[in-house]
Amino acid sequence: MAQHTHAQEHDHSQSEHTHEHNHGNLPVVLFFLGLATFILSYFVSATLWQNILGTLTIFLSGYHIIIEGVEDTINQTKEFKKFTPNVHILMTLAAIGAAIIGDFREGALLILIFAGAHFLEEYAEGKSKREITNLMNMNPTEARLIQPDGSTKIVEVSSLVVGDKLQVLNGDQIPTDGKIIAGFTSIDESSINGESIPAEKTVGDDVYGSTINGNGAITIEVTKDSSETVFAKILELVNQSQSNLSKKATKIKKLEPKYVTAVMIIVALYIVAMPLIFGATWYDSFYKGMVFLTVASPCALAASDVPATLSGISNLAKRGVLFKGGSYLSNLEGIKAIAFDKTGTLTEGKPKVTDVVFIESHQEKAQNYSNIIAAMEKQANHPLADAILNHLTVTEEINLDIDNQIGKGLVSNYQNKDYRIGKPSQFTQVPEELAQLNHKLAEDGKTVVFFSEDDYVIGLIAMMDLPNDNAKKVIAYLHEQGIHTTMITGDAEKTGQAVAKQLGMDEVVGNVLPENKSAIVEELEKKYGSTAMVGDGVNDAPALVKADIGIAMGEGTDIAIDVADVVLMKNDLTKLSYAHKVSKRLDKVVMQNIAFSMFIVALLVILNIVGKMNLPLGILAHEGSTLIVLFNGLRLLKPIKD
Template structure:
């Protein structure tokens, strides 16, 4: 995995709290310092005698602790009103007016308390969401920088990839990172292309085959011709897509966010009407009317509403963190309950990420030699350096440890000579005379998405071995849960469609898209979003990065590459897919708890406002009842710390 040290920022989805500025402002340390200075002054005010000094200290708290709330409240209201071409206030404005209104009628400490509660929630949200711009230095570090250029006189010169031109000839040694896209002129090798297509099984390449920059060469050495400019390679397109996706991020408004401007506008209008109308309707003096108006503004201030989401979301995030599920922002957990479609990468996500032997078949006439053939096959594969070799060695039981010498011949596979017999292991296409029995099983296994190799004795095919990257045992439970929850499930894979369909069919998935290059993965995410709505993506490789960024919620597998983890919004650290369904269930519960809090907080506000209209409410009682409702909302949110059963 790539070592990196850079910051992550969540997509700029609107936060689940009601602070509209959270995606627009960068705060330094000054507002936080002022907040704590204001808090200290507020505490000191309680030790001062009632009067000018006590009130001055409380008012200083409003100015210092509420500095950013007041400034941004009016600034954001102006900006959003101008942008939307209609009055679009936020809770900051209401909080600022409520605190100042309380001060106007002499209740400085109540105003200070309101500001402190709201400001604390605001900073808490910023801490959770994070404000630094997502960087992609880890992805950049994987971009090849050097190439072995073959000069006209045949000498080799190491040059920067940026200096390569189309038509240049390059030498690629075993284990090298392929510097750019091109085609093989001479040589034969196997190449790990997982950084491009996610395929766990290396691709065998020979003359005329295409190779891609950033992929890793295996044991062979070859000469290649550059066919693309370094800025136009497949890997360069991945970088470009990730960059573009970060600068074109969609915002998903939460329930509170959508409700906020309407609520604030209504309160401001009602307060103005209340102050003007009550002297005529209820025979109040103007001073009494103004006092009642300030009480109204205070009890209508949305402390409980603002606390409806953040504490509950933090509790749920903490619950999930204990289970190894990390969310990089509360909005993603809030929005997870609303997903309509979810796409999965295949290799390493829905599957175990490495091939295993699933079937071994020998023709009937060699039953008495199966044990010996197994010894020969394992002995040959032990001398090969290939993932398929490891799968065969781990799966086939031997009785005798044989020592053989192998040859890896282009177009023929592994060959060894033992006791005057020639044994060969290779692709089915390398053999001409094949028993019908073997062909039948080859066709069957191939349709099942398995990779098949033949084993021959003196050019007579006597057996075959089928291998496959098997489904993750926990994937079945997750897919079943998502289907029951009404979420459309799709697989996006760089593998052949038949291979993907085999895995998807066994898991009961709704859709399979195969032969997909990274630059097309994000397009498929867009298509899913257009057709179904809010879409999530689960992946583990560099090739998944553009799709993870493009998705409304990107989920990375913890054992995947650092790049996937960095650009994702959710990370399953324990590589346990079942935690995804747990997170979805908890998100559903979070949605219910938040709605309960909203209904409760607004009901309390409605009750207090009604009592105020009929003269049954004063400011101290209003603040006490109002803050009491906030505590109830906080405690309700803390229930999400408890594990789900």
């Protein structure tokens, strides 16, 4: 079974070990000094000075290449207790080797181009990371704390505690997560959910740290510690996404030391064998060996995956989809089944009235009955009351005394008539037309309540948690991709089937207890293969962990967001299909890069063996292929059109 845990995902193997080198600006300064000495070597005629300037170029421009090559090889060899060279050591040996046979300027050219390409690669990877980590600059640091006497004081956000009252002026950044207790405004929440249109907010609405207040002044009450805010969780996801490598990147990193060792052995054998067996000169043999070292270096292969993956993660982060690591984005395109929680994920999460029907003989009083129902529901506290009140049009305000009687429902008296609202099972005098309609509506998965006058049912109201607007499009897209879709719900299977039918889903599992959701995901993994789970509640957390890829709705519970691998910051399921498209493009780009880089290496090696390759041409072709791979990966920064 393809079960995973987060500890497993983030416990990188030794082969994923990397060393951070922070030499400041020194390598860049030395690189340009080396470039100057290289150019100067063409303005001197004495061979000795040409060679001295070439040597200076090798050690100045190649400073960080040589240091990293030697240091990392030594450190990793000690750590892994076996010889573990890297690409930098190949370039260092090739440049020094060229100098040994008197080709100082060719060695210098090799180091110059390799170092320049290395800087460009770091810049390209940095661009992808900056697209993500520019979120860091948006982290609020100060807040206007309201004092007991009503004055305000500027304080550090980290010092705030739950319950503090804060003043937020127009144009201010919201300091932390809270609830509006005074005022009305519009807020730019694009940093949280990727939505560019400001959201209207008033008393009672939640606000999020890092978002930007519009043209109204508001007072908010802090509801979360600064380390627990939605934005803090986003930053945590960002940090994780940059350290978690995809499977392809991991395989490449595992392959690199073995590949480099093989190249070094082959070059050594080639240099010795050519003069002894084939009668070549030692100079030609050594020169071709240095060319082989250069062209066989897996620089392009090493750049095939990580820049492309970071670009894809960046693309999605700007659109409100956060991946906790490259492996999840890389693996998303390979899912074979996807399970959805129903309520709040596929549906809007709250019931809406779909039908209000009164019997034929009482149609002329329909508006009066609507006023009575609204007056009764206004004083009720059951979850369906809001749905009914939001739907009914009231033309006359009526004040009623109501009694919520167990086993009967809401009971009231108006103009000497008794009125009651309750479950169908609580009524005995039901006209045939409403009894049949109730049966049909129940078959459609709707919740029905009856309305009676003097114990005779004269009307009904049907409600349903309706599918959200985007769910049907996403399910259709998943079917196009050959992905099996399953709805998991705690509701009656009949209710689930009604929603699933509207959405066109493949399978429904109803009456599911929260603790059984993960078992269903496990069954899907056994039956179909790699499986994703989409949910938003505490009861979805075990299934999100069990799935190969757990996807949380960003407006869901904190625990669901914490354990998931992917977060859709706005409850917009179309972001899921967009992420799948990015994952498919990422897989295509990475495979293009790997195939192209290996083809170029093979071509250059063959040309070198047959004598059609020299060191300068090999350098240009090799480093050029690395840059092509790099920029091909950066194409993933561009948005994908639907």
